[in-house]
Amino acid sequence: MSHETDRRSTGDVGPGFMDAAEVTIREGIARYVIGFVLACLLTAASFYVLDSSLIWGPGIPVALIVLAIAQMGVHLVFFLHINTAPDNTNNVLALAFGVLIVALVIGGSLWIMDHLNENMMPMHQMMQMQR
């Protein structure tokens, strides 16, 4: 009975697993090398964009955030092995929920605090009213 449930397909992996896919040592190392090279390129691009005139000045923060999100994707796929394999569905769904919460917390905070700053009376005026 148990030997039946242990027969998993090649894509049947949880996060961080490689044994189920019967990955050879060479393939396993190759996967990490690809991820490492991609991560290095994206990191170098982030540091390069910072000081170059390649991108329009006010657009640099946006470019940096896009590069960071791309690098996080590389880390998730090549280092944490979050992929589209059937038994990875649970992990991907958990990740999607995590991303939703993170986006709400960060995006919501920035949005609300930005509006508060705009709508608040400047500090020196408030001081004068308190006199």
Add this chain to the structure above:
Amino acid sequence: MSATDTPFERSSDPYRIGHGRDWVSAGGGRGYVYATGHGEGGPASKRVIVGYGFWIFLLSDIVMFSAFFAAHAVLQTATAGGPSGHELFNLWSIVAQTAFLLISSFTCGLSAVATEARNHLWTQVALLVTGLFGLAFLVLEGRDFANMVMQGAGPDRSAFLSSLFAVVGLHGLHVSAGLLWLGTMMAQVFVKGFRPDILRRLVCFNLFWHALDIIWVALFTVVYLIGLGR
């Protein structure tokens, strides 16, 4: 066979979760024999469950970090007349920290490959290199913190610096805890060998260390690179 519920019709639906699997009616009404983890082929193996549980923990950890990031993003310009990031940050130190953590994440992955190959020596070597780069990262971060405090730019100077020390320090605490865990794992692999429970702990440690690097990517981008431009 007029029923639409035949095995072949079901498994040919490309949008069904877990498609591409063999449908095996293996008696006892168990349905998908190979579909472990979908509740239809018997329980998933302990390794899969442990990995999934630890993944949930990591996601909750990332949610906690997001609150610190939100605080810092809001307070990044609240310098209260004190120094801003542009005056404080040492770019080359950030570059070195980023490189060290990325390399340690890479060697941590190599240790996982060595573990899969059940090679004691290379597992220990890769873990040791991971730890050394992690330690170098912590030393540089500690040096940066000390420099800032000596310049009078400690966490008590402005809201910007409070939130900076909070979010960067929280990551540093995680790295420190990870180093302790790493040392423990090296000792356990040495003493107990590749027992199933040790292998599960190694998988969890790998996930933890890679997650720390993901958080560092967000950190050096939001805190340091964007902070340098302010």
